[in-house]
Amino acid sequence: MTQDRAGDPATEAFVAHRNLLFTVAYEMLGSAADAEDVLQETWLRWVEVAVDQVHDRRAYLVRITTRQALNRLRTLTRRKEAYVGPWLPEPLLTTPDVAEDVELAESVSMALMLVLETLSPTERAVFVLREVFDIAYEEIAAAVDKSPAAVRQIAHRARRHVEARRPREVVPAGTARAALEAFRRALDTGDPQGLLDVLAPHVVLVSDGGGVKQAALRPISGADKVARYLVGGIGKAAAAPTLDPTVVNGSPALVVRLGGALDGILACRVEDDRITGLYYVRNPEKLTRVAARTPLALR
Template sequence: MAEGDAFTEHRPLLFTIAYEMLGSAADAEDVLQESYLRWSAVDPATVEHPRAYLVRVVTRQALNHLRTLKARREDYVGSWLPEPIRTAPGVSEDAILAESVSMAMMLVLETLSPAERAVFVLHDVFGYTHGEIAASIGKTEVTVRQIAHRARRHVHARRRRFEPDSGAARKVVQRFLLAAQTGEIQALMDLLAPDVVQVSDGGGKATAARHPITGSAEVARYVLGVARTSLTAATRIEQATYNGMPAARSVNGGEPDWLLAFEIHDGRISGLYVMRNPDKLRRTDAVRPLDRGELQPWKP
């Protein structure tokens, strides 16, 4: 297989790993570009297992980026959310993949150290062995096992119950959008769980709540306020799947204005993620192919 063919074949897997480690499609693309340059400088005939080799290269490049991003995000204005990616409906059929790229899980991963994040993503999401991960991140297998245990305990203590996108969830989103457009606060509150949490990301470049908003009444009032100021006759609202979750995107004048991703449990919205940062909305029209490759069984 030619060198370009091997990279192209595994590109969805490589992008998925980079995105889950970085929380940014733009940074993941940068990592893939850097990794491709390194791959193109190698004689393919000398690489016995191209997939394993490429995963190792991408992991190391993503780790380098992640250490830089950690410092940058400490100065981020307001709440930070991962860059939303439009996912094909089939992603929601893979429960592990859908949960791993969900907004809630990505926020939990953000609280891990770079090494913990890499180990958790590679082992618990992609099924790589501790030995394979040790070779990828330059640590001993014993150390990787310790990191994996620590990261898994941290994630399990903070993870929320996840339900992927479904027909029932999309109907809840439709009712939510109708209530927001017509200004029916009680209808909105009926769709929101009592302890619903809304997180908004404006990045200091668009109007957004600086801190999470909790509670159905508070979230409903905020949503109606935003709807009154942002929805016009020219607004087009599109429903789609983002990060394996039901979502809606508002487009004004051909440019995306906001994106809502919904976390829905038992027919009610328990998490609402609002993206307003224009830098993170620019690429939200493209569907991102995600892949976990050949998988091992889930190991909780």
């Protein structure tokens, strides 16, 4: 957007809904960089619209954003096929209000974002718009070029798929913080038993180095294997590691620094007071949004 457009109806509408549009694009793509590109494309198309004739500007902007995100998602899917090792969403340092909004925090959590990766592009778009943003079926149909009846079927199929794979329940933020703090202390002191006490037996660790940083090429399953990997990796790094608590994607996480330099973000999934999932993002290209907070919105 340019300064000379400040104050006109198109600019005011776009600015008013920008956080919502970014959140829609990010939840569809799992990439903040791609979401920003989608917003730029949305803006370029929005300024060509006769805004005064648009009855519901929010719905119209969401429709443009969805279409651009779908185009980008198909390209991103091809990029992921050539990606080195597991692919994780780009972590966002989020504002305090995101953590306080249980619905929003759960929708952008690493655990759910990974489940969304298993949907087709259209299923993901429909699920995000309907289940997260409560968009009407008719509006979604216009955004994805399907009939309302087809969208209802897609939504039902996507919902069933996600429900079978998402965490059973959303734990309170305090419970997640306590589990992560116990994990941090055990890793900081190189205490394997301490790790085993906080890790669920079926815990899975996924690490993303993008072929740039060293990372496991496949997910690691089981508390024993995960504990050994962590103690032998982060715990015995050449430079002394520091693990600082933070809030990423609305949930407690750790900033990992080696020798004072940012090495990665370690997010977790907690169920029944124990960690069932660990997500370690080391790819430097995905660590650009953890220095400043990113505002998100559902409405």
